[in-house]
Amino acid sequence: MTLELGLNQQPAHTRQGSSIGQPLTRRDGFLKVTGTARFAADNNPPGMLYAVLAVSSIARGRVVSLDVEAAKAHAGVVEVMTPLNRPALAVDPDAKDHSFMFRLDLLQNDGVRYPNQSIAVVIGQTLEAATEGAALLSPRYEELPARVGLDGAKSFVPRGVGVGNPAVQEKGDVEAGLKSARTRIEATYETPAQYHNAMEPHAIVAAWDGDRLSIDTPSQGLAMAQGRIAGLFGIAPQNVHIRSPFLGGGFGSKGMISGPQVLGILAARLVGRPVKLVLRREQMYGPVGHRAPTRQTLRMGMDGEGLLTAISHHARTTSSTFDDFFEPAADASHTLYASPAIATSHDAVRLDTGTPLFMRAPGEATGSIALESAIDEAAHACGMDPLEFRLRNYAEVEPMTGKPFSSKALRECYEQAAEAFGWASRPLQPRRMRDADGFLTGWGMGTATFPALMFQAEARAVLRADGSGLMETGAQDMGQGAWTAFAQIAADGLGLDIDQVDFRAGSSDLPNAGIAGGSGHTATAGMAIHNAGAAVIANLADLATGDEASPLFGAGNEGVVARGGRLYRRDDESRGESYAEILVRAGLTEIEGRGKGAPDPASQETYAMHAHGAVFAEVKVDPDLGQIRVTRLVGAFAAGRVINPRLVRSQYYGGMIWGVSFALHEEAVTDRRFGRIQNANLADYHVPVNADVPSVEALLVHEDDPYVNALGIKGVGEIGITGTAGAVANAVWHATGVRARRFPIRIEDLL
Numbered sequence: 029m030t031l032e033l034g035l036n037q038q039p040a041h042t043r044q045g046s047s048i049g050q051p052l053t054r055r056d057g058f059l060k061v062t063g064t065a066r067f068a069a070d071n072n073p074p075g076m077l078y079a080v081l082a083v084s085s086i087a088r089g090r091v092v093s094l095d096v097e098a099a100k101a102h103a104g105v106v107e108v109m110t111p112l113n114r115p116a117l118a119v120d121p122d123a124k125d126h127s128f129m130f131r132l133d134l135l136q137n138d139g140v141r142y143p144n145q146s147i148a149v150v151i152g153q154t155l156e157a158a159t160e161g162a163a164l165l166s167p168r169y170e171e172l173p174a175r176v177g178l179d180g181a182k183s184f185v186p187r188g189v190g191v192g193n194p195a196v197q198e199k200g201d202v203e204a205g206l207k208s209a210r211t212r213i214e215a216t217y218e219t220p221a222q223y224h225n226a227m228e229p230h231a232i233v234a235a236w237d238g239d240r241l242s243i244d245t246p247s248q249g250l251a252m253a254q255g256r257i258a259g260l261f262g263i264a265p266q267n268v269h270i271r272s273p274f275l276g277g278g279f280g281s282k283g284m285i286s287g288p289q290v291l292g293i294l295a296a297r298l299v300g301r302p303v304k305l306v307l308r309r310e311q312m313y314g315p316v317g318h319r320a321p322t323r324q325t326l327r328m329g330m331d332g333e334g335l336l337t338a339i340s341h342h343a344r345t346t347s348s349t350f351d352d353f354f355e356p357a358a359d360a361s362h363t364l365y366a367s368p369a370i371a372t373s374h375d376a377v378r379l380d381t382g383t384p385l386f387m388r389a390p391g392e393a394t395g396s397i398a399l400e401s402a403i404d405e406a407a408h409a410c411g412m413d414p415l416e417f418r419l420r421n422y423a424e425v426e427p428m429t430g431k432p433f434s435s436k437a438l439r440e441c442y443e444q445a446a447e448a449f450g451w452a453s454r455p456l457q458p459r460r461m462r463d464a465d466g467f468l469t470g471w472g473m474g475t476a477t478f479p480a481l482m483f484q485a486e487a488r489a490v491l492r493a494d495g496s497g498l499m500e501t502g503a504q505d506m507g508q509g510a511w512t513a514f515a516q517i518a519a520d521g522l523g524l525d526i527d528q529v530d531f532r533a534g535s536s537d538l539p540n541a542g543i544a545g546g547s548g549h550t551a552t553a554g555m556a557i558h559n560a561g562a563a564v565i566a567n568l569a570d571l572a573t574g575d576e577a578s579p580l581f582g583a584g585n586e587g588v589v590a591r592g593g594r595l596y597r598r599d600d601e602s603r604g605e606s607y608a609e610i611l612v613r614a615g616l617t618e619i620e621g622r623g624k625g626a627p628d629p630a631s632q633e634t635y636a637m638h639a640h641g642a643v644f645a646e647v648k649v650d651p652d653l654g655q656i657r658v659t660r661l662v663g664a665f666a667a668g669r670v671i672n673p674r675l676v677r678s679q680y681y682g683g684m685i686w687g688v689s690f691a692l693h694e695e696a697v698t699d700r701r702f703g704r705i706q707n708a709n710l711a712d713y714h715v716p717v718n719a720d721v722p723s724v725e726a727l728l729v730h731e732d733d734p735y736v737n738a739l740g741i742k743g744v745g746e747i748g749i750t751g752t753a754g755a756v757a758n759a760v761w762h763a764t765g766v767r768a769r770r771f772p773i774r775i776e777d778l779l
């Protein structure tokens with residue numbers, strides 16, 4: 029079965045134009061704004077019950093008792109799942125084969141290793157009954173003191189950071205570089221824990237039919253989720269069917285299948301009926317990942333010309349007590365600024381928290397805040413304009429590896445954004461600008477960067493005898509517009525108008541589209557689509573060029589071009605015929621092609637591949653109250669080929685607004701006595717609202733990259749968040765003369 033998304037329900041005006049480079053609106057936008065898009069939790073199969081998690085209120089210890097009888101006696105409660113009756117799994121949820129697999133809490137024992145860990149699941153006829161039942165469990169605990177904070181117990185050097193980068197890296201002699209420097213800076217910056225807080229909480233509707241499992245759940249990687257679930261339950265992957273047509277945001281937290289999603293499947297197994305489980309907002313502060321806090325120390329040396337002689341970037345971060353994910357914050361210093369000596373290192377503290385996870389630009393987002401702040405401090409120490417300082421230390425090759433860049437239009441980003449912002453009239457010294465209302469005004473900048481990553485993906489293309497085309501890949505759309513971009517690449521690859529292409533995605537029975545993460549989804553699944561299109565066109569050309577009745581006979585496969593639903597002779601475009609004519613004459617109803625997307629190992633070996641950008645920020649600070657307002661943001665980004673400028677710009681806006689959030693709003697506050705997150709809700713966990721978002725401008729800088737992939741796509745999902753927070757912090761300094769080194773910046777930091 030494939031999923032029909034009703035994409036043809038769009039109003040006609042959105043269906044004009046086609047193909048790569050067009051600023052089309054989202055193909056799923058109409059369904060979303062009319063409320064007809066069906067998200068995972070909107071599904072209600074017949075006989076469905078509601079499951080509610082009971083979660084731990086302590087950070088560390090064990091559950092001594094649960095009043096299961098009281099819960100079961102409550103009207104409407106059907107069953108309570110605890111470690112005593114939880115259905116068996118084929119593998120231990122604490123087993124781990126590789127660094128890209130995470131340990132899950134699936135009621136395997138009575139232990140508690142972080143607040144909000146699942147300790148039971150209550151299943152009821154209604155959501156209310158299950159919720160009330162869960163409240164009656166009255167857990168009693170044996171509690172141990174919570175380990176909290178970056179200063180915690182013994183720190184250690186992790187074996188790897190992120191999903192496997194070396195924790196310590198060094199080039200040249202940093203200490204010698206610092207010693208020989210004319211000017212030096214040293215500063216320590218702190219970034220807080222953050223939670224993904226997608227609008228749509230993790231949710232699952234699970235139904236078993238014998239040993240076949242059917243689920244609706246948001247996932248950034250359907251094939252990976254399918255494999256993990258199949259492994260846990262000891263069934264064949266093809267027996268697990270996942271539908272994930274829409275995600276209400278993911279940001280990394282839906283990259284891996286989470287514990288609560290698997291508990292929904294276990295609950296359905298236990299009661300033998302379909303079950304829906306949806307996390308409450310506060311329950312998302314634990315089992316579904318977070319961005320770990322960091323404390324980063326930067327040391328830089330500069331010679332008399334303002335050239336860097338050394339960069340040392342050390343990051344302390346945290347992980348859980350039972351698994352390994354370490355925010356690779358210091359790695360940001362590998363790629364941006366030329367220096368004869370660079371050293372990066374990480375150490376970590378284990379805390380009683382859920383395991384951290386990749387969260388939007390993991391590493392680069394946290395690291396670039398510290399790096400871009402330190403660069404600003406270094407420029408000031410040298411008496412130089414921050415843009416001039418960055419240009420002076422511009423990296424012509426990747427600093428850490430010495431590899432050439434596959435492409436790098438960062439200089440153009442600096443120029444275009446600075447021009448649009450009006451940077452040239454910036455006074456060098458801080459506290460020199462006030463607006464008409466007396467607010468201190470400051471301008472700051474930051475450099476944005478993110479690697480151009482690719483993973484593995486597959487796609488299937490079909491051309492039909494009625495002249496239409498089909499493109500299938502199990503891709504994800506988290507709201508970023510991926511499906512629109514993919515449909516554009518599909519239309520281009522098939523040589524059809526976008527209206528003639530039936531694009532299908534969002535289901536695990538389609539070809540594996542890999543993960544929507546690492547800003548690599550468009551490049552990876554896009555290349556699979558492109559190659560599948562090329563394959564089906566080649567098959568069709570074989571038919572025509574080998575058929576004496578065709579005007580293309582004898583042209584050879586290379587001698588044929590596809591456009592507008594027709595094949596033409598390359599040497600004589602007046603001779604050609606339609607796809608439909610070729611198929612009908614051959615007696616075929618359709619013809620198929622398949623393609624893969626994957627990184628090219630040779631290019632990867634030779635080139636450093638990154639997207640770049642420059643962000644300029646204006647802030648206004650109340651001189652009496654210290655209140656900070658961002659009033660203007662201008663970014664310019666170069667990320668290879670742009671498939672859809674409207675959607676790409678929207679991605680940059682989203683990233684830059686998240687950068688404002690990082691600088692001024694977001695922070696998960698831990699109660700140091702109990703280890704609980706005190707602001708586990710969207711009222712107290714601050715994110716920007718419209719009133720906080722200034723005028724935001726994102727410029728798209730042209731960049732051709734012949735090496736990243738045949739389409740020249742680098743990826744735009746995460747780069748906007750890098751650079752922006754540093755730009756805001758630097759603008760705050762320029763307004764006030766106060767260097768805030770703790771994020772988010774608070775009013776009291778300025779007084």
Ligand code: MOS
Nearest residue numbers: 279280388545546
């Ligand atoms: Mo992202 S953190 O790669 O979803």
